[in-house]
Amino acid sequence: xxxxDSIVYVVDDDASSRQSLEFLIRASGYTVRAFPSSKxxxxxxxxxxxxxxxxxxxxxxxxxxxLQGELAKMGVxxxxxxxxxxxxxxxxxxxxxxxxxxxxxxxFREDTMLRAITLAIDRDRVAHRDxxxxxxxxxxxxxxxxxxxxxxxxxxxGLLNKQVAAELGASEKxxxxxxxxxxxxxxxxxxxxxxRMSEKLGADA
Amino acid sequence: MSIPTGSPLRRSAFVRYALPVVAVxxxxxxxxxxxxxxxxxxGLPLLFCAAIYSAWFGGLGPGLLAALLSSGAIxxxxxxxxxPGNSVMEELPRLVTFTIGVFFVSxxxxxxxxxxxxxxxxxxxxxxxxAERTAELxxxxxxxxxxxxxxxxxxxxxxxxxxELAHVSRVTMMGELTAxxxxxxxxxxxxxxxxxxxxxxxxxxxxxNVAKVDEALLRIAGDAKRASDVIARxxxxxxxxxxxxxxxxxxxxxxxxxxxxxxxxxxxxxxVRTDLAAGLPPLHVDRVQMQQVLLNLVINSMDxxxxxxxxxxxIEFSARACDSEDGPxxxxxxxxxGPGVDPAEADRLFEPFHSTKPQGLGMGLPISRSIVEAHGGxxxxxxxxxRGAAFEALLPAEERTAP
Numbered sequence: 001x002x003x004x005d006s007i008v009y010v011v012d013d014d015a016s017s018r019q020s021l022e023f024l025i026r027a028s029g030y031t032v033r034a035f036p037s038s039k040x041x042x043x044x045x046x047x048x049x050x051x052x053x054x055x056x057x058x059x060x061x062x063x064x065x066x067l068q069g070e071l072a073k074m075g076v077x078x079x080x081x082x083x084x085x086x087x088x089x090x091x092x093x094x095x096x097x098x099x100x101x102x103x104x105x106x107x108f109r110e111d112t113m114l115r116a117i118t119l120a121i122d123r124d125r126v127a128h129r130d131x132x133x134x135x136x137x138x139x140x141x142x143x144x145x146x147x148x149x150x151x152x153x154x155x156x157x158g159l160l161n162k163q164v165a166a167e168l169g170a171s172e173k174x175x176x177x178x179x180x181x182x183x184x185x186x187x188x189x190x191x192x193x194x195x196r197m198s199e200k201l202g203a204d205a
Numbered sequence: 206m207s208i209p210t211g212s213p214l215r216r217s218a219f220v221r222y223a224l225p226v227v228a229v230x231x232x233x234x235x236x237x238x239x240x241x242x243x244x245x246x247x248g249l250p251l252l253f254c255a256a257i258y259s260a261w262f263g264g265l266g267p268g269l270l271a272a273l274l275s276s277g278a279i280x281x282x283x284x285x286x287x288x289p290g291n292s293v294m295e296e297l298p299r300l301v302t303f304t305i306g307v308f309f310v311s312x313x314x315x316x317x318x319x320x321x322x323x324x325x326x327x328x329x330x331x332x333x334x335x336a337e338r339t340a341e342l343x344x345x346x347x348x349x350x351x352x353x354x355x356x357x358x359x360x361x362x363x364x365x366x367x368x369e370l371a372h373v374s375r376v377t378m379m380g381e382l383t384a385x386x387x388x389x390x391x392x393x394x395x396x397x398x399x400x401x402x403x404x405x406x407x408x409x410x411x412x413x414n415v416a417k418v419d420e421a422l423l424r425i426a427g428d429a430k431r432a433s434d435v436i437a438r439x440x441x442x443x444x445x446x447x448x449x450x451x452x453x454x455x456x457x458x459x460x461x462x463x464x465x466x467x468x469x470x471x472x473x474x475x476x477v478r479t480d481l482a483a484g485l486p487p488l489h490v491d492r493v494q495m496q497q498v499l500l501n502l503v504i505n506s507m508d509x510x511x512x513x514x515x516x517x518x519x520i521e522f523s524a525r526a527c528d529s530e531d532g533p534x535x536x537x538x539x540x541x542x543g544p545g546v547d548p549a550e551a552d553r554l555f556e557p558f559h560s561t562k563p564q565g566l567g568m569g570l571p572i573s574r575s576i577v578e579a580h581g582g583x584x585x586x587x588x589x590x591x592r593g594a595a596f597e598a599l600l601p602a603e604e605r606t607a608p
Binding site for chain 1: 388
C-alpha cells in the first residue's frame with residue numbers, strides 16, 4: 001500500500017458503521033481518524049497532509065451535505081466520498097455537483113470503497129503539493145517590504161527598470177536594488193519564474 | 206289438571222244413588238232387629254239419619270230418594286211407625302215433615318258442597334296460575350342466561366376485534382417506518398460485511414494479523430446480535446398476540462420506541478428531546494401495545510413538524526410521576542412545535558376514521574386511546590403554552606418499590 005502519511009477521515013454517527021469502516025480502511029494500510037458527528041470533525045485539528053473524507057449523508061445535527069457546504073465555505077478542498085443507507089438520486093446528484101469523489105450506497109463492495117479512497121487520496125496529493133507550494137510562495141511574499149511588493153507588481157507587468165522608476169518616483173538605481181532583493185526573497189530563478197509566481201499568488205488572493 | 210278433593214266416590218252417580226238404598230235398608234234392618242214383643246223401637250230416627258246422611262253425601266236427589274224409601278218402608282209397614290196403631294193417613298203429616306227436613310238438609314249440604322267446589326276451583330286456579338308464573342319466570346331466567354352468554358361472547362368478539370384492529374394499525378404504522386427498519390438492519394449488516402472483507406485482506410497479507418482478525422470476528426458477533434435484536438423487535442411489533450402485561454420501566458419503553466423511529470426522526474431532520482423524571486415508578490403494561498401508542502404519538506408529532514423550519518422541528522418527550530385518584534401513575538407527554546390542533550378539530554381527533562393527513566387512516570389515535578384505557582389510563586390532547594400540540598398518556602404505575 002502506498003498510503004504513506006495520508007489520512008482518511010470517517011464521519012458517521014452510527015457506531016457499528018463507523019467502527020467497521022475504520023477497521024476496514026485501517027486494514028488497508030491507511031491512517032484513519034473517525035468522528036461521530038460533523039461538529040466533532042470540524043472541532044479537531046487537521047494536519048496538512050494528503051487526506052480524504054468518508055462522510056455519512058444523514059446524520060443528526062450537521063448532515064453530510066451540510067458539512068460539505070461548510071467545508072467549501074471555509075476553503076477546505078478535501079475530497080469527499082459519501083456513503084448513505086439507501087440510494088437517494090437527487091441527493092447524490094447534489095453531492096457530486098458539489099465535488100464529491102464518489103457516492104456509495106450501503107452496503108458497498110469494499111474494493112469500490114478502497115478504490116474511491118485511493119483515487120481521492122491521489123487527487124488530494126496533487127492538491128496537497130499545490131497547497132504546499134502556495135503556502136511557500138505566500139511565506140516568501142510575506143517577507144517582502146511594501147516597497148518591494150510595489151516594485152514586484154510593476155516588474156511582472158513587463159516594465160523596464162526605468163519605467164518602473166518613473167512610475168514609482170524613484171531613481172533607476174534604487175529600483176534595480178529593490179528588484180534584486182525581490183528576486184532573492186522570492187527565490188525566483190528568472191523574470192519568467194517571478195511572473196508565474198505572481199500569477200499564482202494573484203489567482204489565490 | 207285437577208287435584209282430587211275428598212273421596213272420588215262422591216263423584217260417582219251410582220255410588221251417590223246406591224248409598225240411600227243401602228243406608229235406608231240398613232236403618233230398617235237395624236230397627237227391626239231391635240224390635241221385640243214388649244219393646245217398641247221407633248224406626249223414624251234411624252231412617253232420618255240414613256236420609257240426612259244420603260243428602261249430605263249425595264245431594265238433593267239421593268236425599269229425596271232416601272226420604273221416599275223411608276216413607277215407603279213406613280207406609281208399607283216394613284218398619285214400625287213412630288206410634289203403633291196409627292194408620293198410614295195419620296202418619297202422613299209426620300212423613301211430609303220428615304221429607305221437608307231431608308229436603309232442607311239436602312239443600313244446605315248442596316250449598317256447602319258448592320262452596321267447597323268453588324274453593325277447590327279457586328285453589329286449582331291459583332295453583333295453575335302459580336305454575337304458569339313459575340314457568341314464565343324460568344323462561345325469563347333462561348332468556349336472561351342466554352342473553353348473558355350472548356353478551357359475554359359479544360364482549361369477547363369485541364376484544365378480539367380490538368386486538369385485530371390494533372394489529373392492523375400497528376402493521377400500517379410499521380409500513381411508515383419501513384425505511385427506518387431497513388436502515389436499522391442494514392447498518393449492522395454493512396458493518397459485518399466490512400469486518401469480513403477486512404479480515405480477508407488481513408489474512409491474505411499474512412498470518413501475523415490473527416489478533417486483528419479475531420477482533421473483527423468479535424465485532425461481527427456484536428453486530429449480528431444488533432441486527433437480530435432489531436428483527437426481534439420488529440417481529441414482536443408485527444405479531445398478533447393477546448395482551449400480555451409485564452413490568453417495564455418508562456426509560457426502556459421510551460428508548461425502544463426512539464430506537465425504532467431513530468432513522469425516521471433523523472431523515473426528517475427532527476430533534477427529539479427527552480426529559481424523564483428521576484425515580485419513575487415502573488409500569489405494568491403490554492410492551493408491544495404501549496410501544497404502539499408511543500410510536501403513534503411520535504409519528505404524529507413528526508408529521509406535524511415536518512413542514513416547519515429546522516429550528517422548530519422539535520419533539521419533546523417527557524415523563525413524570527403523579528398521583529391519580531386510583532393511586533400512583535406516570536404521565537407521558539409528547540409535545541411538538543408544529544401548527545397545533547385546530548380547536549374545531551380537537552373534539553374529533555379521537556374519532557375513528559377522522560384524519561387530518563392525506564394518507565391517514567384515522568385509526569391511530571382512537572386505537573391508542575382504547576389501548577391506554579384498557580390499561581386503566583387516559584389519553585388526551587392537553588393544552589400547551591406556545592405553538593404546537595401536546596398529548597398526555599396517563600398510566601397507572603406499580604407501587605414504588607424500595608431500590
